[in-house]
Amino acid sequence: xxxxxxxQKKETIMSTQRMTGAEAVIRSLLAEGVDLIYGYPGxxxxxxxxxxxxFQDQLHHVLTRHEQGATHAAQGYARTSGKVxxxxxxxxxxxxxxxxxxxxxxxxxTPMVCIxxxxxxxxxxxxxFQETDIIGxxxxxxxxxxxxxxxxxxxxxxxxxxxxxRSGRPGPVxxxxxxxxxxxxxxxxxxxxxxxxxxxxxPDTDPRSLExxxxxxxxxxxxxxxxxxxxxxxxxxxxxxNFIEKSGIPTTWTILGLSALPTAHPLNMGMVGMHGNYGPNxxxxxxxxxxxxGMRFDDRVTGNLETYAKQAKVIHFEIDPAEVDKNVKADVAxxxxxxxxxxxxxxxxxxAKHDSWIQKFKDYDAxxxxxxxxxELYPSKEGLSMGExxxxxxxxxxxxxxxxxDVGQHQMMACRYAEFTKTKSNITSGGxxxxxxxxxxxxGSKMGAPDREVVAIIGDGGYQMTIQELGTIFxxxxxxxxxxxxxxxxxxxxxxxxxxFDKRYASTEMTNPDFITIAQGYHIPATRVTKxxxxxxxxxxxxxxxxxxxxxxCVEKENNVFPMIPTxxxxxxxxxx
Amino acid sequence: xxxxxxxxxxxxxxxxxxxxxxxxxxxxxxxxxxxxxASVSEIKDVYRFTIxxxxxxxxxxxxxxxxxxxxxxxxAFYHKDDETIYQETALFKVASNLLFxxxxxxxxIKDSNANIVTVTPEFFVLEKTGRRNExxxxxxxxxxxxxxxxxxxxxxxxxxxKMNISTVLEDFSEEAxx
Numbered sequence: 001x002x003x004x005x006x007x008q009k010k011e012t013i014m015s016t017q018r019m020t021g022a023e024a025v026i027r028s029l030l031a032e033g034v035d036l037i038y039g040y041p042g043x044x045x046x047x048x049x050x051x052x053x054x055f056q057d058q059l060h061h062v063l064t065r066h067e068q069g070a071t072h073a074a075q076g077y078a079r080t081s082g083k084v085x086x087x088x089x090x091x092x093x094x095x096x097x098x099x100x101x102x103x104x105x106x107x108x109x110t111p112m113v114c115i116x117x118x119x120x121x122x123x124x125x126x127x128x129f130q131e132t133d134i135i136g137x138x139x140x141x142x143x144x145x146x147x148x149x150x151x152x153x154x155x156x157x158x159x160x161x162x163x164x165x166r167s168g169r170p171g172p173v174x175x176x177x178x179x180x181x182x183x184x185x186x187x188x189x190x191x192x193x194x195x196x197x198x199x200x201x202x203p204d205t206d207p208r209s210l211e212x213x214x215x216x217x218x219x220x221x222x223x224x225x226x227x228x229x230x231x232x233x234x235x236x237x238x239x240x241x242n243f244i245e246k247s248g249i250p251t252t253w254t255i256l257g258l259s260a261l262p263t264a265h266p267l268n269m270g271m272v273g274m275h276g277n278y279g280p281n282x283x284x285x286x287x288x289x290x291x292x293x294g295m296r297f298d299d300r301v302t303g304n305l306e307t308y309a310k311q312a313k314v315i316h317f318e319i320d321p322a323e324v325d326k327n328v329k330a331d332v333a334x335x336x337x338x339x340x341x342x343x344x345x346x347x348x349x350x351x352a353k354h355d356s357w358i359q360k361f362k363d364y365d366a367x368x369x370x371x372x373x374x375x376e377l378y379p380s381k382e383g384l385s386m387g388e389x390x391x392x393x394x395x396x397x398x399x400x401x402x403x404x405x406d407v408g409q410h411q412m413m414a415c416r417y418a419e420f421t422k423t424k425s426n427i428t429s430g431g432x433x434x435x436x437x438x439x440x441x442x443x444g445s446k447m448g449a450p451d452r453e454v455v456a457i458i459g460d461g462g463y464q465m466t467i468q469e470l471g472t473i474f475x476x477x478x479x480x481x482x483x484x485x486x487x488x489x490x491x492x493x494x495x496x497x498x499x500x501f502d503k504r505y506a507s508t509e510m511t512n513p514d515f516i517t518i519a520q521g522y523h524i525p526a527t528r529v530t531k532x533x534x535x536x537x538x539x540x541x542x543x544x545x546x547x548x549x550x551x552x553x554c555v556e557k558e559n560n561v562f563p564m565i566p567t568x569x570x571x572x573x574x575x576x577x
Numbered sequence: 578x579x580x581x582x583x584x585x586x587x588x589x590x591x592x593x594x595x596x597x598x599x600x601x602x603x604x605x606x607x608x609x610x611x612x613x614x615a616s617v618s619e620i621k622d623v624y625r626f627t628i629x630x631x632x633x634x635x636x637x638x639x640x641x642x643x644x645x646x647x648x649x650x651x652x653a654f655y656h657k658d659d660e661t662i663y664q665e666t667a668l669f670k671v672a673s674n675l676l677f678x679x680x681x682x683x684x685x686i687k688d689s690n691a692n693i694v695t696v697t698p699e700f701f702v703l704e705k706t707g708r709r710n711e712x713x714x715x716x717x718x719x720x721x722x723x724x725x726x727x728x729x730x731x732x733x734x735x736x737x738x739k740m741n742i743s744t745v746l747e748d749f750s751e752e753a754x755x
Contacts, residue, residue: 140601144648164648198590198651322642
C-alpha cells in the first residue's frame with residue numbers, strides 16, 4: 001500500500017516534468033493502461049527502447065523474432081483481452097514487416113496501435129538509411145495513421161491513436177515518430193482523448209428503424225440470424241442470447257463471430273459460408289427474414305450475391321455506415337453498437353418459437369452428419385483426420401480453450417468442429433487469410449488470457465511462415481499448446497487444384513523438416529503422432545503440461561474440407577462431396 | 578444503372594495525408610477522377626475537396642460511405658449536375674502576333690466572353706471561365722491558330738441545397754465533450 005501511494009506521488013510530479021519524446025511515448029502508453037507490448041528494436045526507435053529499459057518494471061516488452069510476429073501477437077492479445085494491442089518497431093524494414101499484421105487487423109477490425117521509429121525529420125524524403133514512407137504505405141490499411149516530427153505532439157497523438165483504435169468499429173492505427181521527435185524535449189501532460197471532431201465513433205440509432213425491424217421480426221415465419229464479430233467487439237454476447245432466446249430464431253455465425261454463442265446453445269445452428277454448415281447455407285435461400293448482426297457480408301459468407309437470400313427481407317444491425325448496402329441491400333438498417341441496439345429491440349419483439357422451421361435446420365444437419373461430419377470426427381479409414389484431432393482437443397479441454405487457428409483446411413476444420421463455452425475464444429485470420437498468423441497470435445492470445453488454455457491449430461505450411469516465433473515462446477515461456485496438422489501439402493490450395501484444376505498439384509506438396517527436432521532446439525517438449533491409438537493420450541499429455549508444448553499430428557495427406565460452396569456459386573449450391 | 582456525372586464535395590480537417598486516403602478509395606475501385614480540386618471552405622480550418630466522377634449512383638453512394646469513414650472527413654456529399662452551380666477555368670497562351678495580324682481571332686475572343694489576363698510583345702493570355710463545353714468550344718476555335726500553352730482547372734461547384742456543415746461540426750463537438 002505504502003509503495004502504491006509513493007508511486008502515485010511520483011507519477012503526479014513526473015506528469016508535469018520536462019522529458020524527452022521517447023520517455024513521453026512510454027508514459028503515454030502507461031497512461032493508457034498498457035503494461036505489455038510486442039516489438040523489435042532498431043536504429044530509428046532506439047531512444048524509445050532506451051526508455052523501455054528504464055521502465056521495464058512497469059511496461060513489459062516481448063521481443064518477437066520478426067516484426068510481423070509482433071503485430072500478430074498484439075492482435076491475439078487484443079482479441080482475447082478486449083484491450084488495444086500495441087506493437088513497436090524501427091523504420092524501414094521494421095515498419096514494412098508490420099504491413100501484413102496491420103492489414104489483417106484492419107480487415108478483421110482489431111484494435112491495435114503500431115508505433116514505428118522514423119529517420120530524423122531533416123532526412124525525410126532523402127532516401128536515408130532505413131527510411132521508408134510507412135505513412136504512405138500504411139494509409140489504405142489503417143483506420144488512421146500519423147507521423148510525429150515534434151516531441152511536444154507525442155502525448156496528444158498517442159491519446160488520439162488509442163481512442164481511434166478502440167472506439168466505434170475498432171481498427172489498427174500507426175504512429176510514425178521521427179528520431180529527432182524521440183530525442184526532443186517536451187512538458188509532459190497527458191490528457192486522454194474522448195472524441196475527435198470529425199469522427200463519429202458510434203452512429204445514432206433511429207428509433208423508427210428499431211420499430212420497423214421489430215415489425216419484420218414479429219411477422220416473420222422463417223427468420224434466421226447471422227451474427228459476426230460485432231457481437232464480440234461490442235461485448236453484446238448476453239444481449240444476443242437474450243434476443244435469440246426470446247424471439248426463438250435459429251442462429252448462425254461467421255467464423256469471426258464464432259464463440260460469442262456457446263456451441264451447445266439449442267438455437268445455435270452452425271456456420272455460414274464457403275465451408276459452413278449445410279442447413280445455414282441452404283436455408284439462407286429459404287428464410288423469409290435474414291437478420292445480420294455485426295457482420296459485413298464477406299464474399300466467403302455470401303457466395304454469389306445475385307442469388308443470395310433474394311427471397312428474404314434483410315435487417316442489418318451495424319456500427320459502420322459504410323457496410324450498410326455495401327454487398328447486400330438492407331430493408332432495415334439498425335445503426336449503432338449491437339450491445340445497445342439488441343437491448344433496445346428486446347422488449348419490442350414478441351416471444352416466439354419456430355419449431356418446424358428449426359426442424360429444417362436439424363434435417364439438413366442430419367444429412368450433413370451422415371455424409372460429412374461422421375467420417376470427419378470418427379473416420380473409418382486408417383489415416384488420421386483433422387476433425388478427430390479437434391474432437392480430441394474438445395474432449396480434453398471441455399470447450400474451455402482459446403483456439404487460435406492459421407489459414408487453410410485446418411482452420412476450417414477448427415472452426416467447424418471446435419466447441420466453445422466462452423466468448424473471445426476463436427482467434428483466427430478471417431478477412432485477410434494470413435498464413436503464419438496463428439503461432440505469434442497464440443503467444444499474444446495466451447498473454448491476453450493468461451488463465452486460459454490456448455491451443456494453436458496450424459498447418460505445416462503456415463507454421464513455417466512464422467516458425468521463428470518458437471524463439472519468443474522459448475524466451476517468454478508462454479504456455480502455448482501448438483498443434484501442427486501435417487499433411488505435407490498446402491492442403492486448401494491442393495483441394496482446389498483437385499476440384500477445379502484437374503489435380504494439377506502445382507507447388508503444393510511440401511518436403512518438411514523434422515518439426516520435433518526444431519521444437520526441441522527451442523527446448524519445447526514435442527511429440528509426433530502418426531497412429532490413431534496414440535492421439536488422445538498425446539493430446540491429454542499436451543493439455544496437462546504446464547509450459548509450452550508442441551504436438552505434430554500426421555494426418556491423411558489428401559483429405560478435403562466439405563461442405564463447400566465453389567467460388568461464384570450460390571449458397572444453396574453447397575456441395576457435400 | 579446509368580453512369581452519370583457526380584460532383585462529390587468532401588469537407589475535411591486540414592490534413593495532408595487525407596488527400597492520399599481519399600484518392601486511394603477511387604484508385605482501388607478503378608474509378609477515374611474527372612477532376613479533383615482542394616481548397617479552403619466557408620468554415621475556418623475546414624478544407625473542401627471537389628471531385629467529379631462519372632459513375633452509377635450505387636457506386637457513388639458506396640464511395641461516399643468509404644470517404645466518410647475516414648477519421649478526418651467531416652462529411653461528404655454527392656450531387657448531380659443540375660443540383661449544383663459549377664464552373665471551370667481555362668488559360669490559353671497565344672502568340673501576340675496573331676492578335677494583331679489576324680482579324681478572325683479577334684472575333685473569336687470577342688464572342689467568347691473570355692478575359693485577356695495579360696499581353697506581352699510575345700504572347701497574350703486568355704482566361705475563360707464557364708462550363709466544360711464552353712471552354713472546349715473556345716479551345717476548338719483557338720486551336721487552329723496554334724496554342725502555345727493550354728491548361729484547365731478542375732471543376733469547382735456550390736450546391737443549390739444547404740450543406741449545414743457548421744451544424745454537423747457542433748454536433749460532433751458536443752459529442753466529444755459529452
